[in-house]
Amino acid sequence: MFKFLKSDPAKKAKKCVEKALVEIEEGFPQYASIEFEKAARLFLEEEQIDFAVKYFREAAFTALESNDHSRCAEMKIAAAECLFMEGRYDEGGGLYSESSDHLHRDKKFRLSNRSLGVAILGYLGARNFETATNLMRKAEKRLSELTGKTDSMFDLAKLCVSILCDDVDVTKETFEKAARSAKPTTPEQPLVEFVVSSVRLALDTEVRLSWAGPEQDEVPVKSPIELELQFKCPTEVRIVDHRISLSNSIVLKREPEFTTASSKNESWLIEFTPVLSGTGIIGPYTVTLEGEKVLVHKHSNKIEFTIARAPSNLELKVSPERVSCALGDEAIIEVNLKNIGDGPADNILIKANLSEGLEISLGNEEKTINFLGSGETIHFQIFVRAIGQGEQLVTINTTDGRTGQEVVKTIMVRVG
Numbered sequence: 001m002f003k004f005l006k007s008d009p010a011k012k013a014k015k016c017v018e019k020a021l022v023e024i025e026e027g028f029p030q031y032a033s034i035e036f037e038k039a040a041r042l043f044l045e046e047e048q049i050d051f052a053v054k055y056f057r058e059a060a061f062t063a064l065e066s067n068d069h070s071r072c073a074e075m076k077i078a079a080a081e082c083l084f085m086e087g088r089y090d091e092g093g094g095l096y097s098e099s100s101d102h103l104h105r106d107k108k109f110r111l112s113n114r115s116l117g118v119a120i121l122g123y124l125g126a127r128n129f130e131t132a133t134n135l136m137r138k139a140e141k142r143l144s145e146l147t148g149k150t151d152s153m154f155d156l157a158k159l160c161v162s163i164l165c166d167d168v169d170v171t172k173e174t175f176e177k178a179a180r181s182a183k184p185t186t187p188e189q190p191l192v193e194f195v196v197s198s199v200r201l202a203l204d205t206e207v208r209l210s211w212a213g214p215e216q217d218e219v220p221v222k223s224p225i226e227l228e229l230q231f232k233c234p235t236e237v238r239i240v241d242h243r244i245s246l247s248n249s250i251v252l253k254r255e256p257e258f259t260t261a262s263s264k265n266e267s268w269l270i271e272f273t274p275v276l277s278g279t280g281i282i283g284p285y286t287v288t289l290e291g292e293k294v295l296v297h298k299h300s301n302k303i304e305f306t307i308a309r310a311p312s313n314l315e316l317k318v319s320p321e322r323v324s325c326a327l328g329d330e331a332i333i334e335v336n337l338k339n340i341g342d343g344p345a346d347n348i349l350i351k352a353n354l355s356e357g358l359e360i361s362l363g364n365e366e367k368t369i370n371f372l373g374s375g376e377t378i379h380f381q382i383f384v385r386a387i388g389q390g391e392q393l394v395t396i397n398t399t400d401g402r403t404g405q406e407v408v409k410t411i412m413v414r415v416g
Contacts (some may be wrong), residue, residue, distance in 0.1 A: 007238070010042070010043070010046055010048070012042050013038075013040075013043050014039070016042065017039045017334055019035045020036045023035060024327075029065035029310040030062070032062040033062040033066070033071065033131065036055045036058040037059040037075060039094060040052045040054075040058075040078070044082060048272070048371070049083075052079070052082045053082045053083060056078045057076065057095075059075040060073075060076045069103070070103065073099035073102035073103045073106075073115070077096065077099045078094075079095050080094075080095035080096050080099070080118075081185065081188065083137055084122070084188060084191050085190075087095060087190070087277075089123070089126040090123065092122045093120070093121070093126065093271040094116075094119070096116070096131065097116065099115045100113075100116040100119060104142065110151060111149045112149055113139070113142070113143075116139045116142075116154060116179025117154030117155070117158075118188060120135050120158075121160065121192060121195050123135065123285065124161070125295075127241075127288065127290075127295055129165050129288075132161055132165060133304045136161045136165075139154065139158075152182045152183055153182050155395060156181070156182040156192070159175055160195055160196075160199050161293045163199050163203065164199060164264070167284065167298075170203070172200075172203055175199060177204065183185055197294065198295045201233060201235060204234050205232065205296050206233070207230070207231045208230055208301055209228065209282065209283050209302075209303050210228050210303075211227060212226040212228045213226065214303055217306060218305060219274055219280070220274075220308050220310060221276065221277050221308065221343065223273075224272070224344050225274070226269055226271050227303060228267055229267065229268045229270055229300065230265070231266060231267075231287065232264065233265070233296060235291050236291055237289035237294060238258075238261065238290035239258045239288065240288050240292070241287070242258070242286065243285075243286045244286070245286075246282055249274055250273070250274050250275065250280050251272065251273050251275055253271040254271035256270050275397060277308060277343075277361070278306075279304065280305050281302055281303070281304050282300035282302065282304075283301060284300045284301065286300075308343035310342035310343040310374070312343050312344060312345035312400055312403055313339065313405070314340075314348070315337070316336070316408075317335075317336040317337075317338050318335055318336075318396050318405040318409040318411055320334075320411065322414065323411065323412075323414070324416065326386065326416070327415055328386060328415075329386055330384065330385050330389075331383075332383055333381065333382040333383075333384065334381055335379070335396060337350070337376075337377065337379075338376070338378075339375065339377075340375070342372060344372065345402060345405075346371055346398075346401050347368060347369075347401025347402065348401060349366065349401065350397070350398050351365060351396075351397045351398075351399075352382055352384075352394060352397075353394070354392070355394075356388060357387060357388025357389065357390060358386060358387065358388075358392045359384065359387055360383065360384060361383045362383040363383065382394070382396070386413065386415040389415045391414055392414075393413070394410065395408060395409070396410070396411075
């Protein structure tokens with residue numbers, strides 16, 4: 001019978017909005033901010049979260065118009081808490097980050113430090129690791145302005161970033177102490193519990209790269225190598241994102257074929273090709289493992305080895321195989337030297353060994369080629385003069401100064 005006496009919170013909220021708009025028209029943004037806040041809290045009472053967020057933000061904006069940065073920060077935190085209630089951690093983290101800037105402007109460094117810590121946790125909860133890492137770098141630049149200790153929420157966020165994003169070794173005891181010390185508000189509690197449980201799993205999760213066969217300290221260039229990627233986690237998870245770091249001397253030839261199935265442990269083969277000699281580094285392999293209410297962002301170890309230069313392979317062709325000439329005449333021998341290997345040949349020594357009835361008529365018996373790249377060919381001629389009759393021999397000997405490979409060809413010169 002008294003139902004008609006009850007007022008509708010949504011209608012009350014709309015009246016507050018109308019009043020706030022009048023205050024803005026009359027040039028009183030500070031009073032409009034109060035009315036927008038009243039409307040937001042009424043919508044929150046009705047669980048109309050989007051409207052609550054909208055008018056908390058309007059309250060923040062009008063507070064900023066009156067240059068009240070502290071109130072602006074308070075209203076943005078209230079809007080962020082509404083978003084956290086719905087698990088919208090990315091949006092909420094953004095508002096906490098903005099509130100930190102307003103508090104920092106008002107020189108409320110401790111509160112600013114706390115807001116930045118919650119923002120970082122929000123981005124971690126949303127799996128936005130890159131933004132969380134960037135915010136942490138921003139926070140570290142501001143730490144010098146803190147006269148006292150950092151806030152416990154920031155300390156927790158810093159450890160979480162170290163474990164999830166920077167792959168820093170942190171003991172379980174150190175992390176649990178930080179988790180116990182953190183003092184989240186009621187709306188922040190689900191986010192903190194989610195991130196803390198994820199970090200606990202990250203500490204117990206192992207992601208490892210290993211050789212798919214015997215370990216090798218040195219591998220030849222352009223020869224495929226296989227590594228095995230493995231993970232072990234206390235709960236069933238699946239890989240939802242991955243990235244690998246490689247030195248410039250290595251290219252990824254075959255990626256692992258991840259499935260959508262969840263598992264506590266799994267392994268995959270990955271194939272790489274070294275393309276440049278020198279030092280090769282594979283890893284860390286970064287994976288994001290996702291399970292029921294769980295995220296684990298984990299780095300593997302690195303694999304380091306030496307990449308040897310590809311071997312050269314000299315191919316020698318001499319023509320003609322038989323030649324005739326008169327005593328005192330010259331014979332011309334055509335020589336083609338090609339490197340058919342994958343690597344260059346260095347300091348190639350070419351030597352012509354002549355039988356007693358022949359002599360070099362132009363040039364020397366030896367010559368050196370400093371460099372012959374893969375696929376390159378060099379052509380030259382050897383001029384010999386007949387000084388004795390009969391069947392004479394010319395033996396061309398080439399030696400690769402880097403590998404020691406030796407190739408020999410012999411032709412016959414008939415002098416008559």
